[in-house]
Amino acid sequence: MKNNDxxxxxxxxxxxxxxxxxxxxxxxxxxxxxxxxGNKAYVHKKVAEKLLSIVPVLEEKxxxxxxxxxxxxxxxxxxxxxxxxxxxFFAANPERSNHCHGTAVDVCLTDIDGNNLDYPTxxxxxxxxxxxxxxxxxxxxxxxxxxxARHDYTEASDLQIKNREFLxxxxxxxxxxxxxxxxxxxNIADFALYPLAEWKNGEFF
Ligand SMILES: [Zn+2]
Numbered sequence: 052m053k054n055n056d057x058x059x060x061x062x063x064x065x066x067x068x069x070x071x072x073x074x075x076x077x078x079x080x081x082x083x084x085x086x087x088x089g090n091k092a093y094v095h096k097k098v099a100e101k102l103l104s105i106v107p108v109l110e111e112k113x114x115x116x117x118x119x120x121x122x123x124x125x126x127x128x129x130x131x132x133x134x135x136x137x138x139x140f141f142a143a144n145p146e147r148s149n150h151c152h153g154t155a156v157d158v159c160l161t162d163i164d165g166n167n168l169d170y171p172t173x174x175x176x177x178x179x180x181x182x183x184x185x186x187x188x189x190x191x192x193x194x195x196x197x198x199x200a201r202h203d204y205t206e207a208s209d210l211q212i213k214n215r216e217f218l219x220x221x222x223x224x225x226x227x228x229x230x231x232x233x234x235x236x237x238n239i240a241d242f243a244l245y246p247l248a249e250w251k252n253g254e255f256f
Contacts, residue, residue: 057122057153057248057255060092060099064109066165067092070119070157070175071127076194077175078134079182082127086251093122095153097239101226102156102241108221113163119174119235122159123150124250135188145247152242156227157235160218168214171207174235201232213246 061067070076072090073085083089094102102116109115125145132141141149149155157175160168167173181193198204202219205212215234223229227237249256 054243056096057093058096058099059120060094060102060121062103062106064106064115065092065102066115066117066161068117068119069121070177071123071131075177075179075182077130077140077177077185078183079186080130082134083124084131085130086124086126088124088127088250091102092118092156093153094156095122095239095245098154098156101239105221109160112160113164114160114168115165117159117161117165117167118175119155119159120150121155122153122250123148123152125151125247126251127251135185135190135239136195139194147242149238149242149249152245153248154240154242154245155236155238157172157233158218158222158237159235160214160221169208170212170214170218170234171204172196172199197232200234203231203232204230205235 067090069083069090069092072081074081128141128145128148128151135141145151159170159174176197176199181196185193199207219229222237227239239246
């Protein structure tokens, strides 16, 4: 079985809020619900271990961590690509997406009540107006907005930058690596080391 190392991640210090299981996301569709996957955070067991190692910090700071994407079924990735078929947002195919290997998470920190801390953008740089524009085939304003998602974007508020840098430092000191253009996205080692996991009708294969 290729899915042996993927486990369902559930923990009271984490809020599972998969953005593609709801409609307020950049594609404007609940793709994970459409395919029957729903709001579930499956991750590679090594991702789960690293996330759990963060718990003492969450307890100390009185934070929770919101997980907005984790394992992504290739079936869902293909649908997302159909909706936003532009380089620079979704990986060009499921094989190239760390999410489809269960080795990436999209996360932010929240207060103890689940309110997101202040960051330079929402996760996925989501805003309803950009979602509507993208649905109409107009990508320009959104792709311009995406510069705010970068770790080197400096025009955000001091608090937003502090929160972004705290998250990056937290994740990197617990075994994750960041990517320069999305402050919310964290990987474990190179996805090529881990197999792509397919999912359909409730089964991994
Ligand atoms: Zn991601």
